[in-house]
Amino acid sequence: MGAGRTAGESGAGPRWLPGDPKGSAMIDRIVRVDHAGEYGATRIYAGQLAVLGRNHPAAAEIRRMAEQEERHLEAFEKLIVERRVRPTALAPLWHVTGFALGAATAVLGKRAAMACTVAIEETIDAHYADQAEALEGLPEEAELKAIVEEFRADELEHRNTALAHGAEGAPGYPVLSAAIKAGSRLAIWLSERV
Numbered sequence: 001m002g003a004g005r006t007a008g009e010s011g012a013g014p015r016w017l018p019g020d021p022k023g024s025a026m027i028d029r030i031v032r033v034d035h036a037g038e039y040g041a042t043r044i045y046a047g048q049l050a051v052l053g054r055n056h057p058a059a060a061e062i063r064r065m066a067e068q069e070e071r072h073l074e075a076f077e078k079l080i081v082e083r084r085v086r087p088t089a090l091a092p093l094w095h096v097t098g099f100a101l102g103a104a105t106a107v108l109g110k111r112a113a114m115a116c117t118v119a120i121e122e123t124i125d126a127h128y129a130d131q132a133e134a135l136e137g138l139p140e141e142a143e144l145k146a147i148v149e150e151f152r153a154d155e156l157e158h159r160n161t162a163l164a165h166g167a168e169g170a171p172g173y174p175v176l177s178a179a180i181k182a183g184s185r186l187a188i189w190l191s192e193r194v
Contacts, residue, residue: 026134027083027085027141027144028083028085028086029192029193030131030134030135030144030148031076031079031080031083031085031144032080032085032086032087032088032191032192033088033127033188033191033192034076034131034148034151035073035076035077035079035080035085035087035088036087036088036090036091036094036187036191037124037127037187037188037191038069038072038073038075038076038151039073039091039094039095039098040094040097040098040187041066041069041072041073041098041120042066042069042070042073042098043094043095043097043098043099043102044098044099044101044102044116044117044120045062045063045065045066045069045102046066046098046099046102047098047099047100047101047102047103047104047106048062048102048103048105048106048113048116049062049063049066049102049106050099050102050103050106051102051103051106051107052106052110052113056110057110058110058113058114058165061161061165062113065117065158065161068154068158072151072154075147075151079144079147088190088191088194089194090187090190090191090194094187094191097187101116101180101183102116105176108170108171109170109171110165110166111165111166111167111169111170111171112170112171112176114162114163114165114166114167114170115162115167115168115170115173115176115177115180116176116180117158117159117161117162117167118159118162118163118167118168118177119176119177119178119180119181119184120180120181120184121155121156121158121159121162122159122181123180123181123184123185123188124152124155124184125152125155125156125159127188128148128149128151128152128155129152131148132145132148132149132152135148
């Protein structure tokens with residue numbers, strides 16, 4: 001989110017950098033981008049399952065992770081409505097690119113599909129950690145902070161599952177991981193703003 005302490009500052013609550021959104025603008029940005037991210041995650045898993053099929057050995061784990069992402073998406077869909085936050089205008093793009101990313105990595109095999117999960121979840125872990133820090137000291141946002149922290153724990157569990165399923169053995173793992181992380185960071189930046 002860009003919130004952080006500057007040198008020499010102390011005290012409770014977030015410290016802001018020039019240009020960072022504050023107050024309701026920051027909350028709107030958090031809800032918007034997390035809604036977009038959870039939507040994108042459901043599309044990635046849909047793409048993977050479409051290629052791998054229901055009977056693939058990894059399908060049960062991917063379905064389980066996809067079900068958790070659906071639950072996350074439902075929570076943010078509720079928050080979008082309750083808080084009257086404008087969703088990202090890029091949802092149609094995430095609909096297509098999320099599915100395409102999932103399908104493309106699944107075409108490369110189970111390990112590449114799992115490598116995609118690791119890259120996405122490591123990026124999301126850092127993103128959610130930044131959000132939790134930005135929400136620190138805002139007692140009126142304790143519920144949102146709890147949601148962010150709960151979902152962050154789920155995303156880390158997905159990363160660990162993917163690692164246990166051989167993600168690091170994917171062909172070209174370092175390059176694949178770096179490319180997916182870069183794309184994820186760009187999607188986060190765009191979804192916060194557009």
